[in-house]
Amino acid sequence: MDVPAHITGTVWKVEVSVGQEVAAGDVLVILESMKMEMPIEAPEAGTVKEVRCQPNQPVNEGDVLVVLGP
């Protein structure tokens, strides 16, 4: 499952790494946009398959940040 950015901004923190198991609602990435921090949470439980972003990287709304798998 792809977890996208819901706003345009920059990546402030990446809170997970590949292989990590996460529960629904766990914070995966924290974005920063217009002086505001926005946590990106896991929509469902799973394992982190890919992390497609790194701190300070600019992202657009809709860009996939993390890929979760079973």
Place this chain on the structure above:
Amino acid sequence: MFRSLLIANRGEIARRIGTVARSMGLRTIAVYSDADAQAPFVKEADQAVRLGPPPPKDSYLNLEALIRAAKETGAEAVHPGYGFVSENAEFARACTEAGIVFVGPPPESMGRMKDKAQARALAAGAGVPVVPGSDGVVADLRGAGEAAERIGFPLLVKAAGGGGGIGMAVAGSQAELEKAFRACADRARSAFGRDAVYLERYFPAPRHIEVQILGDTQGNLLQVLERECSIQRRHQKVVEEAGSPLFLERKNAALLQRMTQAALAAARAFGYANAGTVEFLVADGEFFFIEMNARLQVEHPVTELTTGVDLIGWQLRIAAGERLTLKQEEIRRQGHALEFRIYAEDPVRFLPSPGPLKVFRPPEGEGIRVDAGYSEGGVVTPYYDPLLAKLIVSGKSRAEAIQRSEAALQRFDIQGLKNNVPLHLRIVRDQAFQAGELDTHFLEHHAKPEPRSP
């Protein structure tokens, strides 16, 4: 008076300071990041210097680049605006060392205000009521727990050195306190380099009322009346007005008198000079000092429009060493003014919405002033705060100002990105707002969008 001014800021405030400075005959120098190269504040300046790439730390927060730009252009003074380096004592000192006048309070005074725990102790020492709290920072969770027992719940947990809603959380119980403490300590460490956190009593429905201060370097100090800024989202102001509805028609005159005197006492305790603001929470007929801001406020226009005091002009004259010739008894309010912060954000969920300004047509008319940072065809980037423009509306009475505001908001045409004009329309049409019944949680209970019909 100095002859040239570098404006170390961007957007609407850089533009506004530039306009005032040029009207006083100064040469203005803009500084900009790559994201703002085409912005109005850059084009309108007499000279412009590139600072660096868009992120604030590489541009508007880059002290070295700012000082270099000032030296290269021969700027005799620097105005920091609000945000960015405006409350940075290190920058103020660097300016002084480079022989450049910093338009703001003395660096020592800024230092006293910036550390909230120290600011609170100074204010309390000057006899100004403060919110019951931890009296200094709590070093660890255990200290926080003990302080909480004494102050009582609910509590506000704040990161020292924070501001603008960053590093704050409410805790209703010891369990919530643990979570809030960890979050704030973490934020304080990453943003300010230390994990100092303090606690204070949380008021469920306070008003936010502040007093404008103006002081010169000879020790003359004035209060330029109050503003109310209770309409907030995420602890950030959305609508401000002067005067406060709490004091209209001479209501609560004794409370206002005590507040303005307390503001002067606090400013004196901080050794203040230039323009500053003392912020208070007001609840149940009592008022409590929150903080003193060592800078021009975003909402200063509502004071300018109702008192006739040119705050930016005075900032420049005071920085140049001129004497404050205004007298306290000359400071009188005429009429009423409202300021609406027009943000590039979703008007319901308040999420940021950067993007292109395909259409940007502010309203015009009697009693309407618009301080805009952008123009049609510009692009709003995610690097800075979401403020597009300030719509400032004045009238003979609050009712007239509200009426004009509704008409002005309806005519404000913005297309290409989400913006909060619809939210402002809901606010001015809200009965509680019209009755002046405001508190800082207003938006959690009022001015909600109509539910969509199925």
